[in-house]
Amino acid sequence: MQRPWLNHYDPGVPADIEYPEAPLWQLLESSAQQYPEHLALDLLGYTLKYKDLWKQVLAFAGLLQERGVKPGDRVAIMLPNSPQFVIAFYGILAAGAVCVNVNPLYTPRELRHQLLDSGAETLVILDLLWPRYAELEAELPVQRVFTTGLQDYLPFPKNLLYPVKMRREKRWVTLPPHPKRTDFKRALKASTPLAQPHPAKPDDVALLQYTGGTTGISKGAMLSHRNLVSNVYQTIAWSPESRAMAGKGVMLTAIPLFHVYGMTVAMNYGLALGYKLVLLPRPEVAACIEAIERHHVTHFPGVPTLYVGFNHFPGIERRKVGTVKICNSGAAPLPLEVIETFEKLTGGRLLEGYGLTEAAPVTHSNPVSGQRKRGSVGLPLPGVDAAVVDDTLRELPPGEVGELAVRGPNIMLGYWGQPEETAKVLKIDWLLTGDMARMDEDGYFYIVDRKKDLIIAGGYNIYPREVEEVLYSHPAVQEAAVVGVPDPYRGETVAAFVVLKPGQSVTADELDQFCRQQLAAYKVPHIYKFRSELPKSAVGKILRRELREMAAKEQVGTQAPKAG
The missing domain is CATH 3.30.300.30 (ANL, C-terminal domain)
Incomplete structure (x- = not known):
């Protein structure tokens, strides 16, 4: 097929990439070997070096296997952005199990659907959310639960003040003795770390990432190790400047890690490059600005609503936010006015891109230094093909509106337990996105709207x-x-x-x-x-x-x- 977008790649961005035929956990292991003394995580002053993070990942993997978790079993995580999330995520993969990301804001009804559909027998959950699980316990396949609180990974005296604050707000939960429940932090200290992580194959399922459910019942996209590893390498290849900051960059991790966008663009991408991840449990604008000033943040992935709030924050023009170099915006359309105001305030580049859960998720981005076109989500990433098609799957010429189709190593295996739904969106090796789009003569793509929002x-x-x-x-x-x-x-x-x-x-x-x-x-x-x-x-x-x-x-x- 014709690929006019290749003519508009930034210098140093390859037309295609080579990525390792390796499990996702190997990206973190490599950074731990290369940057053992560098800070990997920072939660409100509590820090973990890369070597210590990897040790805790292996400890949790060993704990899971001690408790009977086998390769291929599903383990659900219901946590906000925190060290525990990162440890659990990579520990699950190192044990050979399949991670299931669960939104901590889910109601009992939504939680029931996801745990029943995935068949998860293990759950890692925030202590404050225990009542939601307890309400459903008799209906669920869950056999073991690990509970943890933000106070477990906060520095003194915040670890003591946080429970006081929660009690004052009447949000504190006293956990009762329970045969299925284990304290995450205590068990981690007592476990025997794995000597060697599980050698997963590239096409083994690593993650069940449920679609947002904004248009119906959530479906679990089966993302393999190949899907997730390749998308990390595709996004790294897109920015030579980010590659040059390996071991030195600072990633503001405000967008939720349980969402596929935050998981790939903030967590997996940042850890693969040896960046420090500044974790914020809640994506509040004031906290983001304070973190940028305190940690000299270089990368700030977000969503339009976060950038809108940033631009209109009182006194923002007087804040020291000039360390920000690159920001990737996803999840929703980004108005041009928001881009221009943000870049004037920070001096960095705010890049609108495009992706979806089923693509792990990034498929398009505007160039870092090259031409950006008004309203465009940019060009397909290296290794991604894209086309605009009609209802018969015929490719349409530039300028015509049709459904966006994409293909590449990052496209999901299918929907968990739903072959009919899978057949609707996967056509040979193409994924039908459900988004209406057009492509111009230069290969820039424009999302016109959701097919269902027409x-x-x-x-x-x-x-x-x-x-x-x-x-x-x-x-x-x-x-x-x-x-x-x-x-x-x-x-x-x-x-x-x-x-x-x-x-x-x-x-x-x-x-x-x-x-x-x-x-x-x-x-x-x-x-x-x-x-x-x-x-x-x-x-x-x-x-x-x-x-x-x-x-x-x-x-x-x-x-x-x-x-x-």
């Missing part, structure tokens, strides 16, 4: 992202999301949910006039709803499904004059 009003196709870009360009708008809602005349009509910047005001009529100057009449929202915040997933992705449900329940909103 709004059809009066026979016209309307892509929410285009309308949102216009709303984001209004000086009073901080966040915007556009959805389709039922309309008796047009079938669907366009509803816009808007969050205003602090101290700003604008009316629905003013927004309507602003949109009409930049959009065809049929694309202009007919309903404007002002909110103090928008519903988001744990990684910061705006949940359109919830907005559609909200709009449908309310039925009426602040309506702008109808077009025509």
